Amino acid sequence: MVCIGIKDETISFLIGGEAGQGIMRSGSLLGKALMRGGLHIFGVNDYPSLIRGGHNFYILRASEREVYSQGDGVDLLIALNDESVELHINDLYPGGGVIYDEEGKLDPRELRDDVKPYPTPLTGIVKEIGGPRVVRNTVALGAALSLIGFNPETMRGVIRDTFRGRESVIEMNIKALDRGYEYAERNFEGLGCRVEASKRRDGRIMVTGNEAIALGAIGAGCRFYAAYPMTPATPILHYLAAHDEEAGMVVVQPESEIAAINMVIGAAYAGVRAMTATSGGGFCLMTEALGLAAMTETPIVVVINQRPGPSTGMATYTSQGDLLFTIHASQGEFPRVVVAPGDVDECFYLTMEAFNLAERFQIPVIILADKYLAESHRSTRPFDPSRVGIDRGDLLTEWSGDEEYRRYRLTESGISPRIIPGIEGATMLANTNEHDEYGFATTNPEMVKAMMDKRFRKLEALRREIEHLNPVRIYGSEEAEATIVGWGSTKGPALEALRMLEDEGIKARFIQVVYLEPFPDERVEGLLSGDEPKLLVEMNKTGQLGSLIKLHTGITLEHRLLRYDGRPVNPGQICDAIRGVMR
Amino acid sequence: MSVKPLSYYRERYIRFQPSPFCPGCGNGIILNCFVRAVDELGIPQKQILCVSGIGCSAWIPSPNFRGDTLHTTHGRAIAFATGAKVYNPDLYTVVFTGDGDGAGIGGNHLIHAARRNIDITVILVNNLSYAMTGGQIAPTTLHGLRTTTSPYGNPEHPFDLVKLVAAAGATYVARWTTYHVVELTRSIKEALQHRGFSFIEVLSQCPTQQRRLFGFRDPMRRLPSRILEMFAESTYIRNRPQRENYLYALPRGEPNEAFKAIEDALKGLEASARLVDHITYGRVVRVDSEDLEAVSERLRNLSAVERLVDALEGKIELGVFVREHRPEFTESLRTLIERAGGM
Ligand SMILES: Cc1ncc(C[n+]2csc(CCOP(=O)(O)OP(=O)(O)O)c2C)c(N)n1
Ligand code: SF4
Ligand SMILES: [Mg+2]
Numbered sequence: 001m002v003c004i005g006i007k008d009e010t011i012s013f014l015i016g017g018e019a020g021q022g023i024m025r026s027g028s029l030l031g032k033a034l035m036r037g038g039l040h041i042f043g044v045n046d047y048p049s050l051i052r053g054g055h056n057f058y059i060l061r062a063s064e065r066e067v068y069s070q071g072d073g074v075d076l077l078i079a080l081n082d083e084s085v086e087l088h089i090n091d092l093y094p095g096g097g098v099i100y101d102e103e104g105k106l107d108p109r110e111l112r113d114d115v116k117p118y119p120t121p122l123t124g125i126v127k128e129i130g131g132p133r134v135v136r137n138t139v140a141l142g143a144a145l146s147l148i149g150f151n152p153e154t155m156r157g158v159i160r161d162t163f164r165g166r167e168s169v170i171e172m173n174i175k176a177l178d179r180g181y182e183y184a185e186r187n188f189e190g191l192g193c194r195v196e197a198s199k200r201r202d203g204r205i206m207v208t209g210n211e212a213i214a215l216g217a218i219g220a221g222c223r224f225y226a227a228y229p230m231t232p233a234t235p236i237l238h239y240l241a242a243h244d245e246e247a248g249m250v251v252v253q254p255e256s257e258i259a260a261i262n263m264v265i266g267a268a269y270a271g272v273r274a275m276t277a278t279s280g281g282g283f284c285l286m287t288e289a290l291g292l293a294a295m296t297e298t299p300i301v302v303v304i305n306q307r308p309g310p311s312t313g314m315a316t317y318t319s320q321g322d323l324l325f326t327i328h329a330s331q332g333e334f335p336r337v338v339v340a341p342g343d344v345d346e347c348f349y350l351t352m353e354a355f356n357l358a359e360r361f362q363i364p365v366i367i368l369a370d371k372y373l374a375e376s377h378r379s380t381r382p383f384d385p386s387r388v389g390i391d392r393g394d395l396l397t398e399w400s401g402d403e404e405y406r407r408y409r410l411t412e413s414g415i416s417p418r419i420i421p422g423i424e425g426a427t428m429l430a431n432t433n434e435h436d437e438y439g440f441a442t443t444n445p446e447m448v449k450a451m452m453d454k455r456f457r458k459l460e461a462l463r464r465e466i467e468h469l470n471p472v473r474i475y476g477s478e479e480a481e482a483t484i485v486g487w488g489s490t491k492g493p494a495l496e497a498l499r500m501l502e503d504e505g506i507k508a509r510f511i512q513v514v515y516l517e518p519f520p521d522e523r524v525e526g527l528l529s530g531d532e533p534k535l536l537v538e539m540n541k542t543g544q545l546g547s548l549i550k551l552h553t554g555i556t557l558e559h560r561l562l563r564y565d566g567r568p569v570n571p572g573q574i575c576d577a578i579r580g581v582m583r
Numbered sequence: 584m585s586v587k588p589l590s591y592y593r594e595r596y597i598r599f600q601p602s603p604f605c606p607g608c609g610n611g612i613i614l615n616c617f618v619r620a621v622d623e624l625g626i627p628q629k630q631i632l633c634v635s636g637i638g639c640s641a642w643i644p645s646p647n648f649r650g651d652t653l654h655t656t657h658g659r660a661i662a663f664a665t666g667a668k669v670y671n672p673d674l675y676t677v678v679f680t681g682d683g684d685g686a687g688i689g690g691n692h693l694i695h696a697a698r699r700n701i702d703i704t705v706i707l708v709n710n711l712s713y714a715m716t717g718g719q720i721a722p723t724t725l726h727g728l729r730t731t732t733s734p735y736g737n738p739e740h741p742f743d744l745v746k747l748v749a750a751a752g753a754t755y756v757a758r759w760t761t762y763h764v765v766e767l768t769r770s771i772k773e774a775l776q777h778r779g780f781s782f783i784e785v786l787s788q789c790p791t792q793q794r795r796l797f798g799f800r801d802p803m804r805r806l807p808s809r810i811l812e813m814f815a816e817s818t819y820i821r822n823r824p825q826r827e828n829y830l831y832a833l834p835r836g837e838p839n840e841a842f843k844a845i846e847d848a849l850k851g852l853e854a855s856a857r858l859v860d861h862i863t864y865g866r867v868v869r870v871d872s873e874d875l876e877a878v879s880e881r882l883r884n885l886s887a888v889e890r891l892v893d894a895l896e897g898k899i900e901l902g903v904f905v906r907e908h909r910p911e912f913t914e915s916l917r918t919l920i921e922r923a924g925g926m
Contacts, residue, residue: 051603051715230716241732256688
């Protein structure tokens with residue numbers, strides 16, 4: 001297996017065009033082919049709107065080593081329209097190449113002379129083979145494979161699998177692929193990058209964060225999913241709706257987020273594992289019910305895929321602007337968990353953990369991701385649900401009847417055994433009014449205090465439990481000369497930055513805060529007590545993790561790389577910032 | 584309708600070209616009808632406030648309409664418009680909303696605004712799904728249709744929005760489709776002039792999402808006209824004399840084969856058969872004849888025919904359903920506003 005790009009041991013492609021030209025589909029086809037060829041891949045999409053219109057692009061990066069994010073540039077630009085050349089020509093590394101349609105009006109040589117032009121008759125070939133215009137992208141993929149010297153047979157297999165059952169589509173795409181490949185082989189010199197498929201197949205899968213979360217919910221035995229469509233969380237709904245039978249899950253799309261979360265709480269009350277997902281705006285509507293779940297001690301899991309706000313903001317872009325909101329949302333005070341996965345594996349395993357924590361501690365658990373993580377593709381090893389397992393906590397399915405059942409019994413741990421409604425000999429009174437042990441409303445000051453204290457006693461055990469779940473993860477050198485601090489999806493670019501810094505001889509490390517509530521203050525404080533320069537990296541305006549760290553440890557992170565234009569941080573940006581703070 | 588050239592409307596009323604919609608989208612037609620209605624009434628643009636929620640339909644006024652607009656959050660346009668209207672009752676306040684926006688997440692605001700009879704006009708674009716977010720079920724999606732969230736068919740039943748809003752107390756209620764541009768324009772004029780809550784539901788084509796919804800396999804460019812023809816076929820206008828000299832034969836099995844069998848069976852009769860799309864029944868055979876008795880006789884027991892359906896059965900009724908007068912909300916509020924110190 002060989003993979004050598006222009007800049008390093010990774011190779012990056014940017015496929016650009018107008019919405020409706022099949023950009024995402026091409027990106028995922030290419031990703032799957034390279035993955036089957038034995039490479040690790042990472043793919044990220046950029047589109048201004050879900051409906052037609054506007055410029056779309058997809059960046060795919062592949063390597064023999066693990067790839068955590070996009071790089072700072074690309075080796076090959078696949079431009080399905082002229083606009084893509086204009087917009088992205090400067091993303092190419094010197095020596096990179098651009099595949100574009102001969103029929104366009106643009107001459108890329110006029111744009112940059114250190115770039116190899118590959119004019120290809122994309123439209124011409126499609127006309128010749130009598131295909132629809134959208135297969136131009138497959139012609140371009142064929143040409144791209146030839147330029148990097150990658151055997152097209154793997155791609156033929158991917159096409160067969162992707163379009164299984166639609167023979168004419170398969171035939172057309174394979175024809176287009178082959179013609180593009182032949183054309184480039186005959187007319188162009190290679191790009192100077194080399195990618196060869198290896199025979200080794202280690203059963204890697206290519207998934208998005210959204211798919212990993214959906215699979216995590218299935219793995220956790222979630223039986224009820226209700227969600228209102230909201231970008232970028234909608235793909236979870238689509239995935240589960242399409243797989244409801246295999247998943248053993250009832251999937252409902254109600255009239256609003258308010259309905260969704262209340263249905264989820266209802267299902268959890270009835271005794272099954274239940275989840276919903278949304279984005280910031282939808283979560284705003286859910287906040288009242290979050291308190292309902294807390295007060296009734298009903299375990300639920302809520303996924304928030306952040307996008308830039310306030311308000312409608314930018315539906316298809318990314319952000320980390322909802323951290324403090326999520327931690328503080330709803331009326332009053334109650335324990336909750338907020339956990340932020342940083343890659344697709346964490347999306348799966350932390351979702352499974354989320355259900356266990358929710359049920360064991362009878363609290364709401366919030367999984368905080370973002371568009372960049374939720375919609376980007378990554379290759380990984382198949383998930384193994386047995387690594388986490390299912391622990392439903394103190395859930396009674398029968399009642400002996402020796403004494404009267406008290407839903408909110410004042411126990412030492414604060415956890416009162418939960419029962420399923422409809423069980424002989426026990427009544428389950430859940431109440432959003434402050435209540436006594438049986439669930440009857442009360443305003444008695446001693447009882448009110450006792451109940452609040454009971455709910456907060458759970459926090460102690462919860463903290464101990466989270467200690468075991470590796471709430472703060474450290475990557476890179478032990479004796480670091482510089483430390484990057486972040487959470488969520490900035491993990492990918494940060495890990496890439498560590499590699500780049502290492503190549504420059506800079507020893508750095510990355511501290512990822514995974515569990516943000518309850519905040520692992522002692523750990524974080526310990527890790528940040530050294531003298532090396534530290535850089536906070538977040539995708540928001542105000543450095544919200546920085547505020548949390550300050551609140552819980554008193555430590556101020558003065559150096560901050562904050563990006564809030566809706567685009568993910570690039571590894572190079574982090575490296576620049578680190579070099580800056582080390583000066 | 585007056586016969587001013589399109590360029591007149593564009594220059595005067597439209598801010599951006601081309602529109603942000605997919606080619607062939609019904610939203611462009613609705614914008615057109617709105618602009619013509621405003622022009623024919625001679626309302627100064629400065630006296631119009633367009634409010635919209637979130638969804639494709641919200642983009643009809645914002646950014647396209649050259650005038651004051653507010654693009655609110657999903658479902659909340661009517662509540663916003665209420666506040667704006669109360670403190671500026673002279674504005675013609677028009678809400679553009681989608682079926683998901685107006686009848687799903689914002690359904691509560693819709694019925695309460697109707698109940699208050701506040702003088703605003705709501706134009707609800709019913710494209711039978713959540714178009715902008717990728718074609719999910721809407722509260723208007725017909726039972727059994729496939730969407731991205733009901734891959735095995737919609738398990739729910741749709742609202743009849745006209746009945747809902749009428750029952751809630753609206754004083755002008757109409758329904759049209761993007762096929763009925765003349766009637767729609769006239770209705771928008773009536774609604775703008777109506778003093779009270781006016782509501783127009785417009786059944787609209789969304790080629791992008793309805794392709795899946797109706798299972799149409801045609802290339803995109805042929806879809807808009809096919810859907811518009813379906814709207815024409817599956818609707819009738821109330822209080823208008825209807826031709827009833829036809830019926831539909833619902834095919835058992837493949838429609839094309841059923842069609843052949845039906846044509847054969849009708850040989851020798853004065854009858855013409857053709858395949859049409861019907862919003863309720865899907866691909867069906869329409870048979871026109873002056874002797875429907877004889878047609879039924881021939882087709883009733885044909886194995887290619889599932890069942891015969893009368894001309895108007897399963898069709899959607901269009902027209903103006905409510906036109907009443909009742910005290911209007913801002914009027915009733917006037918005394919309160921004056922007590923609060925006036926405008
Ligand atoms: C609170 C909230 N939830 C969800 C969304 C996502 N969203 C945007 S548009 C839309 C549906 C629009 O459907 P409809 O109102 O029918 O308009 P169409 O696009 O079909 O015209 C949804 C769910 C949102 N913006 N805000
Ligand atoms: S998705 Fe449908 S409603 Fe939205 S712009 Fe496209 S055609 Fe119009
Ligand atoms: Mg709609």
